[in-house]
Amino acid sequence: MNFDKEFDASGLACPLPIVKTKKALNDMKPGQVLRVIATDPGSVCDMEAFAEQTGNTLLSSSTEDKKYVFFLKKA
Amino acid sequence: MATKKMAIIATKGALDMAYPPLILASTAAALGWEVQIFFTFYGLQLLRKDLSGIAISPLANPAMPMPVPMPVIVSMLPGMEAMATSMMKAKMKKKGVASLEELRSLCQEAEVKFIACQMTVDLFDFEKSDFIDGIEYGGAATFMKFAGETDVCLFI
Numbered sequence A: 001m002n003f004d005k006e007f008d009a010s011g012l013a014c015p016l017p018i019v020k021t022k023k024a025l026n027d028m029k030p031g032q033v034l035r036v037i038a039t040d041p042g043s044v045c046d047m048e049a050f051a052e053q054t055g056n057t058l059l060s061s062s063t064e065d066k067k068y069v070f071f072l073k074k075a
Numbered sequence B: 001m002a003t004k005k006m007a008i009i010a011t012k013g014a015l016d017m018a019y020p021p022l023i024l025a026s027t028a029a030a031l032g033w034e035v036q037i038f039f040t041f042y043g044l045q046l047l048r049k050d051l052s053g054i055a056i057s058p059l060a061n062p063a064m065p066m067p068v069p070m071p072v073i074v075s076m077l078p079g080m081e082a083m084a085t086s087m088m089k090a091k092m093k094k095k096g097v098a099s100l101e102e103l104r105s106l107c108q109e110a111e112v113k114f115i116a117c118q119m120t121v122d123l124f125d126f127e128k129s130d131f132i133d134g135i136e137y138g139g140a141a142t143f144m145k146f147a148g149e150t151d152v153c154l155f156i
Helices: A016-026 A043-054 B015-030 B041-047 B080-094 B100-109 B118-123 B140-147
Strands: A005-009 A033-038 A057-064 A067-073 B005-010 B034-039 B113-117 B136-138 B152-155
Touching: A005 A016, A016 A033, A016 A043, A016 B015, A033 A043, A043 A057, A043 A067, B005 B015, B005 B041, B005 B140, B015 B034, B015 B041, B015 B080, B015 B100, B015 B152, B034 B041, B034 B140, B041 B113, B041 B118, B113 B118, B113 B140, B118 B136, B136 B140
Parallel strands: A005 A033, B005 B034, B005 B152, B034 B113, B113 B136
Antiparallel strands: A033 A067, A057 A067
16 A cells, blocks of 8 residues: 555554654645554554544554554545 | 543652553543643652652552562662662563653643642642743642543543
């Protein structure tokens, strides 16, 4: 999937993957896609909850090599 | 969708109890919530410029995981608190847990409002210069004004 920006949250624990994802989205334009990589297993549920509450769209959530990869479309 | 609001009363100054207010506040702010934290009693420690004094004690803390079982009489010895604190901080760093300083500045960046309880500031003889910039001072009525409008209100 194409993306406009990437944020690597590997090694970061709650709440940093979410808080820093929000920061990464701040300077993006509506409709642009952010790819987030995380190693915190809690980030799978958290990213869903983040998208639901902020109106950003979680295009996909998957696991690759013990890493969690998310694609978020900015609202 | 109306902006959700959260108010937190932070009353504790030990390392483990310092985290929840800052974690919840920074997360709620990232979700677009309006957040205020009212710091009172030992919670004021979290507003100090220097957070290096924030510690955790194994004494009277039976739930604290220790590498070896430790009788209470040993936990009382001088230096045990410093040892437990540095072990906990090292473990947190290894596991990617943010420092209190980092969480606090993420909160401030995200416009979480920090209010220091004036009564306890005076009680403990704190000076405004002991605290970080960008905080407000107020009393219970100040807090209640905002707390009354919130969706979530926590006492920690």
